[in-house]
């Protein structure tokens with residue numbers, strides 16, 4: 001029997017082909033590195049998600065080499081012009097428009113295919129339905145065993161989500177978990193009634209609505225307790241329930257845990273974590289995917305320079321503002337009185353809400369010069 005020539009060892013092996021893993025593969029391949037990706041599932045991969053990409057996420061996507069004008073014309077999506085908060089009881093509402101480029105609502109499977117097509121065009125190789133079982137350090141890097149094959153690479157990227165095995169094997173799981181909530185997503189066939197992402201607040205949590213197509217919206221419910229069904233969850237949001245009265249569910253509901261979680265470190269030896277594997281913010285921020293795109297760009301630069309300590313620092317800078325916003329929103333969520341007072345203040349003084357939104361989507365420096373450096377120093381002091 002002829003012996004087959006073993007495939008050459010790639011520079012980088014990415015575990016996980018979610019948005020983070022695909023973005024890491026794209027950013028690294030763009031730098032001329034040889035990349036392979038392993039995932040336990042088959043594409044296109046779906047997941048419980050609110051499916052909103054904020055303007056900073058869209059800028060990060062452009063930074064990964066996407067031509068937004070051309071590429072977005074070819075896929076189903078919906079522009080997002082800003083954010084509206086609505087309190088159910090006592091009734092209050094406020095909204096703010098994104099000051100620069102719009103965000104986009106993109107169905108998760110559509111986003112997956114978009115990222116996958118680009119990675120394939122850049123020569124990234126994929127190993128689907130390969131669940132990673134173990135890793136081992138070897139002289140040339142790492143040896144990784146899946147349920148089907150053995151792979152090697154110099155660098156290993158853990159993009160395998162909240163319960164990252166790569167983080168555990170690399171001894172990087174030490175984390176502060178400041179929140180743990182349940183999320184449930186459901187699509188509805190209905191023309192979006194607004195191009196704003198609407199966040200409905202009640203004593204039971206939040207429901208947020210993202211238009212994802214001219215005839216579809218995605219609703220993500222977030223709660224501290226189990227969400228039995230979308231239908232039941234809607235009863236906690238009577239205003240939204242009325243909006244959706246004529247709509248029919250257009251997808252299978254999907255649930256997931258959403259964590260507020262900061263890791264102490266995201267690199268060890270030749271291993272780096274990215275996306276939810278590297279820490280996460282509560283989903284109400286709508287920031288998870290955008291953060292992972294920014295991690296990807298920072299990580300590729302560090303890999304190119306053969307210096308993962310660069311990524312460790314960059315990751316802190318990227319994560320901190322979103323983490324602070326996540327904690328702030330959770331504080332409001334947990335206190336009906338504070339929530340009522342704040343949303344009432346936002347309604348009376350919309351400029352406060354506008355400014356907060358600008359901070360959230362990365363316009364901090366325009367408002368508070370030097371804030372990024374201040375935040376980075378604060379985080380360094382807190383974690384060192």
Ligand SMILES: Cc1cc2nc3c(=O)[nH]c(=O)nc-3n(C[C@H](O)[C@H](O)[C@H](O)COP(=O)(O)OP(=O)(O)OC[C@H]3O[C@@H](n4cnc5c(N)ncnc54)[C@H](O)[C@@H]3O)c2cc1C
Nearest residue numbers: 016018019020040050051052132160161183275276288289
């Ligand atoms: C309800 C909800 C709403 C959300 N709404 C938004 C939103 O509106 N906007 C936003 O930006 N973010 C949102 N998020 C957050 C966002 O979904 C996550 O931040 C994002 O999915 C993280 O991507 P990831 O690639 O890091 O991880 P994942 O998407 O979890 O991908 C991990 C991949 O790793 C693979 N994997 C895991 N273990 C192994 C293994 N051992 N071997 C091989 N493969 C493995 C999995 O199959 C999976 O494909 C929301 C999250 C939830 C739960």
